[in-house]
Amino acid sequence: MAFMLWGFSAALAAPPKDSCVTCHLQLPGQYGQPAKLFPSDVHQQAGLTCADCHGGDPNDDSMNAMSPAKGFRGVPAKAQIPAFCGRCHSDPSYMRKFNPSLRTDQLSEYLTSVHGKRLKQGDTKVAVCVDCHSVHDIRSPSDTRAPVYPTHVADTCARCHADANYMKGYKIPTNQYALYKKSVHAAALAGGDISAPTCTTCHGNHGATPPGVNSVASVCGTCHVMNQQLFEKSPHGAAFAKMGLPGCVQCHSNHEIVKPEDSWVGTNPKAVCVTCHVKGDNGYKTAEAIAGGINKLKTTYQNADEVLNKAEQSGMEVSSARVELTSAHSDLIKARVVVHSFNATDVLKVTSQGVATSRKAQEEGIAALHERDYRRKGLAIALIAIVIAISGLYLKVRKMERS
Amino acid sequence: MRVEGNSGKPAVGGEEEKPDSGRRWVNIVLGTGIVATIASFVYPAIRYVIPPPVSESTNLSVVAARVGELKNNAAKVFKFGSEPAILIRSADGKYQAFTAVCTHLGCTVQYRSDLHEIWCPCHNGIYDLQGRNVSGPPPRPLAQYQVHIQGEDVVVVRNA
Amino acid sequence: MAGIKRRTLDWIDERLGGGGSIEEFLRHKKVPLHRHTIWYYFGGMALFLFIIQVLTGILLLMYYRPTASGAFESVQFIVTQVKFGWLIRSIHSWSANLMILIVFIHMFSVFFMKAYRKPRELTWVSGMVLFFIVLAFGFSGYLLPWNTLAFFATKVGTDMAGFVPFIGGWIKVFLRGGNEVTGATLTRFFGFHVAVLPGLATLLLALHLLLVQRLGMSVPPGVEKKIKEGQEPERTMPFFPNFLLRDIMGWYGALGALGALAAIFPWELGTKANPFGSAPAGIHPEWYFLFMFQTLKYLPSKVFFIDGELVGLMLFGLAGALWVLIPFLDYKAGFGRTTRFFTGLGIFVLGYIIVLSGLAIF
Numbered sequence: 045m046a047f048m049l050w051g052f053s054a055a056l057a058a059p060p061k062d063s064c065v066t067c068h069l070q071l072p073g074q075y076g077q078p079a080k081l082f083p084s085d086v087h088q089q090a091g092l093t094c095a096d097c098h099g100g101d102p103n104d105d106s107m108n109a110m111s112p113a114k115g116f117r118g119v120p121a122k123a124q125i126p127a128f129c130g131r132c133h134s135d136p137s138y139m140r141k142f143n144p145s146l147r148t149d150q151l152s153e154y155l156t157s158v159h160g161k162r163l164k165q166g167d168t169k170v171a172v173c174v175d176c177h178s179v180h181d182i183r184s185p186s187d188t189r190a191p192v193y194p195t196h197v198a199d200t201c202a203r204c205h206a207d208a209n210y211m212k213g214y215k216i217p218t219n220q221y222a223l224y225k226k227s228v229h230a231a232a233l234a235g236g237d238i239s240a241p242t243c244t245t246c247h248g249n250h251g252a253t254p255p256g257v258n259s260v261a262s263v264c265g266t267c268h269v270m271n272q273q274l275f276e277k278s279p280h281g282a283a284f285a286k287m288g289l290p291g292c293v294q295c296h297s298n299h300e301i302v303k304p305e306d307s308w309v310g311t312n313p314k315a316v317c318v319t320c321h322v323k324g325d326n327g328y329k330t331a332e333a334i335a336g337g338i339n340k341l342k343t344t345y346q347n348a349d350e351v352l353n354k355a356e357q358s359g360m361e362v363s364s365a366r367v368e369l370t371s372a373h374s375d376l377i378k379a380r381v382v383v384h385s386f387n388a389t390d391v392l393k394v395t396s397q398g399v400a401t402s403r404k405a406q407e408e409g410i411a412a413l414h415e416r417d418y419r420r421k422g423l424a425i426a427l428i429a430i431v432i433a434i435s436g437l438y439l440k441v442r443k444m445e446r447s
Numbered sequence: 448m449r450v451e452g453n454s455g456k457p458a459v460g461g462e463e464e465k466p467d468s469g470r471r472w473v474n475i476v477l478g479t480g481i482v483a484t485i486a487s488f489v490y491p492a493i494r495y496v497i498p499p500p501v502s503e504s505t506n507l508s509v510v511a512a513r514v515g516e517l518k519n520n521a522a523k524v525f526k527f528g529s530e531p532a533i534l535i536r537s538a539d540g541k542y543q544a545f546t547a548v549c550t551h552l553g554c555t556v557q558y559r560s561d562l563h564e565i566w567c568p569c570h571n572g573i574y575d576l577q578g579r580n581v582s583g584p585p586p587r588p589l590a591q592y593q594v595h596i597q598g599e600d601v602v603v604v605r606n607a
Numbered sequence: 608m609a610g611i612k613r614r615t616l617d618w619i620d621e622r623l624g625g626g627g628s629i630e631e632f633l634r635h636k637k638v639p640l641h642r643h644t645i646w647y648y649f650g651g652m653a654l655f656l657f658i659i660q661v662l663t664g665i666l667l668l669m670y671y672r673p674t675a676s677g678a679f680e681s682v683q684f685i686v687t688q689v690k691f692g693w694l695i696r697s698i699h700s701w702s703a704n705l706m707i708l709i710v711f712i713h714m715f716s717v718f719f720m721k722a723y724r725k726p727r728e729l730t731w732v733s734g735m736v737l738f739f740i741v742l743a744f745g746f747s748g749y750l751l752p753w754n755t756l757a758f759f760a761t762k763v764g765t766d767m768a769g770f771v772p773f774i775g776g777w778i779k780v781f782l783r784g785g786n787e788v789t790g791a792t793l794t795r796f797f798g799f800h801v802a803v804l805p806g807l808a809t810l811l812l813a814l815h816l817l818l819v820q821r822l823g824m825s826v827p828p829g830v831e832k833k834i835k836e837g838q839e840p841e842r843t844m845p846f847f848p849n850f851l852l853r854d855i856m857g858w859y860g861a862l863g864a865l866g867a868l869a870a871i872f873p874w875e876l877g878t879k880a881n882p883f884g885s886a887p888a889g890i891h892p893e894w895y896f897l898f899m900f901q902t903l904k905y906l907p908s909k910v911f912f913i914d915g916e917l918v919g920l921m922l923f924g925l926a927g928a929l930w931v932l933i934p935f936l937d938y939k940a941g942f943g944r945t946t947r948f949f950t951g952l953g954i955f956v957l958g959y960i961i962v963l964s965g966l967a968i969f
Contacts, residue, residue, distance in 0.1 A: 423870040434859050
């Protein structure tokens with residue numbers, strides 16, 4: 045009786061027979077790899093087997109398991125891979141069984157992408173599903189080990205796009221990855237902010253295509269809302285569209301987006317404004333006024349900061365003035381955003397508020413320095429009183445001991 | 448006779464010849480010194496014990512507004528300790544208060560009366576009226592503070 | 608004027624039981640005059656600074672809050688909002704350090720003058736207990752502003768307590784009010800600082816001063832010998848008013864120094880302690896603990912099979928115990944026989960403290 049129970053439970057515990065895995069695990073090199081990798085694959089965890097994708101008969105221990113009669117599909121050719129994956133992934137009724145909220149339009153998006161279009165024309169060098177998602181050890185994009193996890197996306201794209209030899213013959217540059225790595229977005233991503241943009245954020249993932257010249261500002265504007273709205277309403281918005289210039293990219297670049305300097309705005313030789321505007325035109329005057337406003341705020345802010353530093357170094361406590369000064373700093377940041385309206389009046393409205401706050405903080409700092417001087421004067425008076433008292437005592441003692 | 452413990456003062460000459468006026472002179476100096484020093488100690492002590500205008504430190508609770516100052520579906524950014532905070536009066540008249548420091552990169556958030564949500568203008572982050580980060584880059588919700596009505600004052604309180 | 612003084616003293620005297628006890632007490636106390644008289648001022652200076660601490664401490668009590676959420680802000684409030692709060696707070700912090708320095712000088716001058724010899728052994732012992740109480744005042748008070756430096760210095764200091772064999776863990780938990788340094792530690796240290804230690808100090812001070820009054824001022828053995836052999840006349844000065852007036856001159860000087868320090872070098876506020884933050888680089892205790900801190904740095908992490916810290920703790924514990932028992936070890940001094948050994952020992956200890964403190968600073 046015990047034996048029967050033991051045998052029964054043993055039979056229940058054993059996994060269903062899968063001859064694919066049993067044989068291929070014993071094979072060397074590339075024939076054994078898939079079976080070794082598959083336990084970490086998200087498909088395996090969903091209960092799928094080799095046969096669910098490749099066909100064939102997992103109950104058959106002979107080589108017959110891999111015959112077309114048993115439905116065996118074999119290894120798909122590169123050009124067939126999108127359709128191979130799409131057999132399930134574009135079928136909403138099938139995918140619903142596993143994850144109803146997973147999108148099922150990846151294949152149709154892919155066909156609109158540069159990769160998809162070229163693949164159709166016979167170019168097998170382009171990326172297909174397995175180039176980005178890997179194969180047999182496919183992980184969910186939210187798994188930190190996945191090649192398509194946000195912090196890995198750029199490296200995955202760069203495998204081809206940064207390889208000058210591989211990309212020979214295509215008329216696109218191969219320095220985007222190197223440029224992107226210098227950007228603030230790459231730094232933010234490396235610093236743990238996974239909301240920071242990577243290649244797919246602007247280019248799309250399955251429908252990967254560079255954004256058109258007219259739509260760049262909208263792409264940047266998904267996060268930088270204020271900058272985009274101001275820009276579109278500004279004189280530059282319509283003008284750039286007419287000239288076919290890509291909005292934000294014109295001044296900020298597309299891949300090498302670095303922290304902007306205040307010197308970019310204005311009429312100094314390094315400024316971007318003077319690449320188009322010349323002395324005497326309206327743009328030049330506006331640039332001058334805007335740069336003037338921002339510089340004035342910066343100078344007033346720095347002066348206030350210096351005074352507060354001096355007060356702090358002489359031991360005075362000025363934390364509430366420091367808090368005031370941070371709102372002036374916020375005004376500086378705001379002014380840099382309002383630059384994108386290219387309207388001097390609007391910018392100056394913000395900078396003058398910051399200037400007023402900085403002046404107020406500076407006054408508090410000066411008051412602290414006066415308080416310090418008052419204390420030292422008070423100290424001097426007290427010390428004089430003490431000296432008089434000590435002299436009085438000395439004289440008293442001397443007098444007493446003489447008599 | 449040596450004298451220890453002071454830095455040496457110039458002697459006032461001539462007491463030996465005129466003992467009486469010398470003695471008076473010494474007593475005057477001594478008396479002045481003692482009175483002056485006591486005054487310079489007592490004066491600060493008395494000013495110290497008189498309570499200052501703001502009677503206690505304001506890092507834990509602050510009067511954010513007066514009752515009736517905020518209309519429904521409106522908000523006010525105010526200073527709480529060393530950081531900005533936001534007091535929101537929602538459309539149904541209830542008060543809520545949160546830190547106004549966005550959890551993404553520290554910008555000061557605003558209330559959007561059209562969305563009935565809290566919005567950060569820097570990178571378009573959005574929080575709902577429970578402070579939960581519901582859209583955009585912010586990784587964490589906004590810390591919430593308690594609001595109490597004390598007479599005419601709307602007081603915002605935070606725990607340690 | 609003299610008449611009023613006479614009548615007031617008589618009135619008080621009658622109500623203390625009569626017999627002219629006050630005047631008797633005031634007139635009879637004499638201070639010996641010799642080469643080393645200057646060291647007699649340091650005891651009174653320590654007492655004066657203690658009184659300054661009590662007065663400024665009571666004033667600070669009116670605005671200070673002993674909780675993790677309120678302490679730092681309340682000190683900030685005192686130095687920014689309260690009139691002359693900056694003065695009271697800085698004087699309290701500077702005077703604490705000055706008092707510890709004066710107490711060190713008082714202790715070593717008494718040691719080198721061998722004033723601990725019979726019949727003054729208990730004065731020395733009560734003085735040593737007072738010395739440890741003063742160090743405890745310093746350690747507990749240092750945490751109260753609840754800034755980063757204080758928090759981590761307390762963490763390191765109470766960690767050391769944990770190295771005492773057998774009962775170390777219990778001592779650590781008792782001091783901290785828990786396993787870690789938290790707001791509970793702060794409140795507990797506050798209780799020690801304003802209630803327990805002042806109570807103990809008052810009792811011991813009363814004993815110490817009573818003994819000094821009854822036994823009179825000790826004269827160094829060398830001078831005593833010279834007087835006995837007639838090489839030097841026995842000179843004294845009445846305590847009241849001569850010595851006392853000189854005492855008061857010194858006290859005024861100390862007040863001037865404290866005021867100058869408070870106005871020109873105000874005591875820092877620091878940044879509020881964050882229990883979950885990491886310790887800043889170069890954390891170290893206050894200067895009066897530096898020589899022990901530096902010694903521990905030189906000890907290897909294990910001596911045979913014993914922890915280095917435990918070895919250090921035991922060494923200092925032993926040294927402290929021996930130092931307290933000095934009057935009984937150097938009993939020969941009670942017979943007027945000076946042993947060079949003990950003077951040499953004192954010089955070694957003083958030198959050790961100075962050199963190691965110097966090494967810790969530079």
